[in-house]
Amino acid sequence: MLANLHSGTLYGVDAVPVEIEVNTAYGEEVRVVIVGLPDTAVRESTDRVWSALIESGFMPHRGRTIINLAPADMKKEGPAFDLPIALGVLAAKGDLAAGRLDTLCIAGELALSGEVRAIRGALPLALGARERGHRALLLPADNADEAAVVEDLEVYPVRTLREAADFIDGRIAIERRRVPERAFEEGTAYDEDLGEVRGQESARRAVEVAVAGGHNLLVIGPPGTGKTMLARRIPSILPEMTLDEALEATKIHSIAGTLPRSSPLLRRRPFRSPHHTISDAGLLGGGTHPAPGEVSLAHHGVLFLDELPEFQRAVLEVLRQPLEDGEVTIARAAATVTFPSRFILVASMNPCPCGYYGDPRRACRCTPRQIRRYRDRLSGPLLDRIDLHVEVPAVSARELQSSQNGESSSAVRRRVVAARQRQQRRFAASPPVRCNAAMPARLVRRSCRPDDGAAALLRMAMDEQHLSARxxxxxxxxxxxxxxxxxxxxxxxxxxxxxxxxxxxxxQYGL
Structure with a gap:
């Protein structure tokens, strides 16, 4: 007999449909064959499926079983095909009514005991199922809240293979998972507030300008002056994500397996702070089966690179494409994948290896050659892509002991939101552009027209400081x-x- 089921596999940040065909024939030879470019995890599914069938009280098929994953020319990855393959074997044997299978999209990993385990990419799978016209999605209970965010799709959570089979056979009813109320709660509550930063008025101003226009920011100063403290409070002044932005960010984190179980939909903007030992594949994304890197996990949020010169130069150079294009393209022999990566880059660095060059209170121990070598780790083209460079000097004891906090995050955010709204109205006819930092050259010429005095000042700065066209x-x-x-x-x-x-x-620093 032949059974047809519907599932999906991840390709970049989207899910593409996969049809699973199971054909069983009786005979003396017990053999299972999976075709359709399966990877190792998919080929190993036969052992998991057969054990799960036995432990769930089903008799495995005695004979030849052929499982085809269509389309045959696309690589199939991961263990999410376990559950549909098992249900397909039961339907092909006649142990399961196949009438409801046409309306369902099914995904889930099986344990040897028959338990259904969580998978990655439940949200992209749910969105793909809705686009293909499926009425319902059957998937692990641990992924149900994430998938239920998608409207106009019935999500049925299952915990075991037996439960899934009984539901399809009509022997039991499973309550569909509704959209959790907490999924759409505004993520305005932050543990850290910009008002906790004492002094540093010029740096606070630069942070506000950077966030208001979506500009990249480099903070330079000696150790202990609050560079990291400032950076970690930037999400608290960012505008709330729109629903579309939240879905885009959640899809990426779902695929990477970093989505918290308690947050089926990301409402706070991401803040990523990778260690300086990260590789270029970890930062940009990659692997045999391309996965999103830190620049994509920071999509619609902040990527913070602390101690920027400590990162390998080759790693920093791969930032050029995402900073310029807002996306990352990873080419492999089997496929070319594009991940979105529109973020605000916030970087910090010391002025020299010891950190105290130019500090009036502590002497610098570095030689001129050491200082030059340290600063040469950053290339000119990379620095050209960072819009704001701001110095963060040491804070005086009087400022640290002051009982008066600085301006709160909520007050700064109101100005930021007002500025972003002006930009949205300005770029209403150019949907891909959402903030000033993303303006292409044609919009710069149209929207950034200085008056005569401002134009003369800019020409003077270009000539005296030898600034680039960028x-x-x-x-x-x-x-x-x-x-x-x-x-x-x-x-x-x-x-x-x-x-x-x-x-x-x-x-000033010779960068």
């Missing part, structure tokens, strides 16, 4: 953001002047 456009973008924070449509000299100030540190 720096020219980035200064205009930052000036546009500064004007948006003030609610001003025209770019004035003071806007250009502040934006130029954020580009001057790379010349």
């Amino acid at each position: 720096a020219h456009d980035r200064i205009l973008k930052v000036a546009r953001t500064i004007a948006d924070l003030e609610g001003c449509e025209d770019l004035k000299p003071e806007h250009i002047s502040e934006a130029i100030q954020y580009r001057s540190l790379d010349r």
